[in-house]
Amino acid sequence: MTIATRRIKSSFTAGELAPELYGRADLRAFENGARQLRNVVIQPTGGVARRPGLVHIATLPGQARLVPFEFNTEQTYLLVLTDGRLQVFLGDAEVASLPAPWSTAMLPQLSFTQSADTLLLFHPEMPPQRLTRSSHTAWSITPFVFVREPFHNFARNVTMAASATTGTVTLTASAPVFSSLHISRRFRLKGQRVVIASVAGPQSATAVVEDPLEDTLATEDWQEATFSPVRGWPVCACFHQNRLVLGGSRDAPNRLWLSRTGDLGDFDGGTGLDDEAIEFALVSDQVNAIRAVFSGRHLQVFTSGTEWMVTGDPLTPSSIQLNRQTRIGTAVDRQVPPVDVDGATLFVARSGRGVHEFAYTDVADAYQANDLALVARHLVRDPVSMAYDQTARLLHVVMADGSIATLTLYRAEQVTAWTRLETEGAFRAVAETEGRVFALVERFGSFRLERFDATMGLDAALAGSSFAAQDRWTGLTHLETRDVGVLADGAPRAAERVQDGAITLDPPAATVQAGLPFQHVIEPLPPALGNATASAAAPLRLVSATFRVLATPALEVDLGRGVQPVPFRRLDTALLDAPPAPFTGDIALRALGWRRDAMAPLWRIEGATPLPLTLLSVTTDMRISN
Template identity: 30%
Template sequence: MARTTLIQNSFNAGELSPLMAARGDQARYASGCRVLRNMLLHPHGPAFRRPGLRFMGPCADETAPPRLVPFVFNEEQAYVLEFAPERLRVWWRGGLVLGGDGAPLAVPTPYAADHLPTLRWCQSADVLYLVTPHAAPRKLERHGHADWRLVAVNFGPRVATPTGLRSTGAPSGTRQHRYVITAVSVDTGEESLPTAELSVTAGTPAEGSAVNLAWTAVEGASEYRVYKAGGGASVYGLLGTAATGETYADTGRTPDFAEGPPEHRNPFEGTDDYPSSVQFWQQRLCFAGSRSHPQTIWASRTGCYENMDVSRPLQTDDAVTVTIASETVSAVRWMMPARKLLVGTGGGEWTLSGQGSEPFSPLSCLLEFQSARGSAELPPLAVGDGVLAVQRGGRAVRNFRYSLDVDGYSGADQTILAEHMLRGRNIVDWAYQQSPHSVVWCAMDDGTMAGLTLIAEHQVAGWHRHDTGGAVEALCVVPGPPSDPAGGDELWLVVRRDVNGAQRRYIERLDPAFESDTPARAFFVDSGLSYDGPPVAALGGLDHLEGREVSILADGWVHPPRTVAGGRIELDRPASVIHAGLGYASDLVPVTQEFVAGDGPTQGRVRRVGRARVRLYRSSGFKAGPDADHLREELFRTAQDPPGQALPLFDGDREVTLDARLGTQGGLHVRQDDPLPLTVLAVISEVEVGEA
């Protein structure tokens, strides 16, 4: 048999579809894996072990899955909102925000359990706007760290309408003169709704013989606008403004009918009119997709997010209503701001903008068709300079980016090399963890997770699968505290677990990636807790894992597993730094490397890998074998190492001897199932290949 040595020094193409098994000619094949489980990817090429999930606390309502919503005012003030059925709790820096009574803050909401999957939101500073087809739009206002208020959105101007409009003098005559007045906010320039019409019977106004008007002042108004009807019709034109005071004299000026007063409009009053999507764009708050008008988009007045009023004739800052014209009725499922407003419907993707270089307005509105892929109901993610969206049917994730070549948006399929990740299952929730490793985390409907390491500018797009010993039902990402030396974004999850014969739902948080030089700081357990202090011989506080066997790391030494009883575990001896939680296995199986031997291609020929070298970085042990059923632990401890103490982390090559049989796949399976770190830089294999 011919013998050769092959090296795979990059794994950042991630786990490849079994349909790629014969595609050694594909450029990214050589950087792929047959299995990448509970492992993450460095853009440089190495694969490293996923850190553990730290237990934060039980869910508010363990009978139904909540939604996790990020609320990010700035890096210092980043909260996780837990929307449970009919109530909301707030998490901050690893703990629940407490109310004035010392109990966890709970804000009542109108959202039942079946409303939560359809909840959508967008944020502006301290206000989070929320929509669902099941309830009228609302907004969550943060007035203080422990002062959160969920209130209905009252559509209309924030400045009050003037009152007490009256005539204080007019020339004699029999003509009817009709007036309305509006107030203009000194802070925002927003115009109020007009007063009720005042009809004055008088002669023709002129200098020295005017129709004099008066009204009651409005707090916060900088000026008042006076409109007058003309031509015998109920059409008003701007007559003039009163910059100060609460009086105006009509001296016969002709109204400007190019400017009329605002007319009140609320498109969301009926139960079938509640929008299903909300987004900010170009200083407007946009809503879309009600049951009665599934293809319609409503945009607020410029800078006035809760004002859907329009004027007659229309003005450039008026609210906008636009409906997508298509052959089929395809509901708007999401909106995302970019160079233009990207709009995803069940039938395709569109952009909304102004015409040419003009800003978007009711006088300049352009809908352009981009693709006929169709979008799933899951909201998209902004990743780098692109937008990730799930294609209709849930079988593909597409990265929509602006292309100068087509002067539009095109969506490359990010699952084309790993289509098996979405085969027979759908993404139910996802979030983007930009720092430190640029990972899109996906909660699947079978309870597992999938991750996509995506760095488009470096052509890195690799999928990896994750399981946690439970079912991941929801997740979100918020920035970590700037003072945290680990830095980066935090991934928060809702995990359903079977504990002591019952189903429990927990809030858990992905620990930062392991970067310490001390194995005692390694946290590689799920639903885990830590102790750091004077030596103790027992660890309590594990009630949430009652009756479960837990994996333990004590002072960097792998302690034998224990079963939690009475919320406690007993140790063989005292330890100062203890991590305990559910164990999990991390697996790496490189692709079968193909090459051309002297007698031709080796694909499909029998082969055997008898020896291999695994190049490691800051690692502490692993198991290896030809497949998952024939793994053998690689011993790092020598006779000179004191028993029961942590070994230093290892950098370098470890040689592995495999009891491998002949086959057409022949390769190496690497596993770490102890609560210790593992980073694989490369796999160097000695391959024997049969004759052609």
């Protein structure tokens, strides 16, 4: 007996599902999910659209870190940090370049925070740096100055004595303390400060007294500067309630420091007045290194093993409260700063297999950390960079394998959909400024700065136009000897090879896009897996498939006999070089043949034509033989 059935897939809002879920047809995500979604993005209404292409901006000297810098709503910059250098881009143009104190090896662990026209950069092996903008082309990098620095005793049960109470004195410790790196660094004895002038040995040093000492007796009440070449520098920072918050250091990994209110360089706790600096440790059953601090509804602290909430309205030495919330942990091999999405803080799990949403719930008066990648675990593997595009509402997460997992997230509409973006080469980093998403891409042995552009259908692409049609187009040195895709006067052309930085077109064209093609794939889950009434071994025949598209000039579909272009209209021989007209409506295609493979998809959209594509729904008519 043959059973006729019709199925309508009108939503892809669950995104691409992990293979481990192919047997879970009972899940709601299964109905709205897909087997493959490559180089496409999910729309909140349920449709799927081909991703924007990438416009080429610059070739970089090497590995880089991308940092957004927003001076005001009209002036947003992209900072490109490379080995010993900082490049500043405004729009797509480089406006400044200056030497910098970091190396390539330090880039993964660099963290940053911004206030007004100043950006602070941190690394556990580098003194904090202050980047300041004076004008579009005038930028400076200087060490951040601690007006009053914090102190800490790193050597318990060790006594120290001074040979005198004023002038130049000799400090003697009961155990090894001093290092040559302590020279010019401060110590405190019973709260009074001295500056190390020279070091004679691990237990003896010469110091200049800044505050007269009480006496010359040996005491355990001494501390050294918390941040120094000996003890390391702050790991991360943020601004919260008009204080600069520093999180962790190499030798004090679980401590937090909050500056004096309104004075970002003063970290002296003083006598504990409400506006004075605050310092405390995250005390728990294990020492968890602080990896990020984030200013949200509360001060949020992300460590290698737990997440914390710091409360106090306002935060003062007497009102501050610390509460552990969840036990997920944050990545430790590199800095992937958390991002805010609709009031929730998204962070990368230490396992490298999850992106969690740290969200406060009024009912529980606590934070929860839901895993947004639970049903797409195969796409999230070792994230190395993350940025949120507020305009398109897309979260881009760059993976160590060079792909990007892109999340469409609409919490109220229950849309949590992942897709995978790929390119010829590898994505290495991503950053967003005012709705413009920049990517660091490694191609052909070099690093390039590129930007997602909805008007582009190719990668590493450049576009040009002229008043009159011309056959030679230059400016493609970054793609030398490569075969590139071409869009001429809006119509796709055959691939052309770049020679001497140029391509030659026949016939000539007045507008051209040239770049690397990329393949998009839309493949549904196998039908038998989602149909509990059908036997997995029962023969199945696809009678027809109807694709509803929106403003789509070109579509290529595989119904089991290979990928074939869909003829939207009859092509007149006189119009072969004319740009295809966008089509909106239904395209019905007939199919032939019975199938027994329950894992084989009924249809597949695949192509590299550099034109827009938006798929709204697919209706399939099938016959099943029992």
